[in-house]
Amino acid sequence: MIRFGTVPAEQQAAWDADNESCQSTLGVLDDAPRTDAELRARYDWLVGLNDCLVAAGYVQEAPPSYESFSDEFATSGTIAWDPMGSVGTASVEAALSACPRSTDVW
Secondary structure, X not given: OOOOOOOOHHHHHHHHXXXXXXXXXXXXXXXXXXXXXXXXXXXXXXHHHHHHHHHOOOOOOOOOOHHHHHHHHHXXXXXXXXXXXXXXXXXXXXXXXXXOOOOOOO
């Protein structure tokens, strides 16, 4: 996970635009779930992404249990597990082509 320091107020708009552009390009999920149902849906989606990556030939670790996943979110306020993170930078474009982030359901 990447953490950023405080952005000076006069640079916030530029930082927000750059951050959004970067996340859009990389397919990074940034909208945090607000309810238990949304968190469960995000987990199920990530498990589906993991399954897609495995089917596409990428070696993946087993997904964390939902309990572990939700505990981590409750503790940190962020989703630390993302199967795309283990693909490796050289393979991200091919992995995103095989398993696009725009898919609503796997």
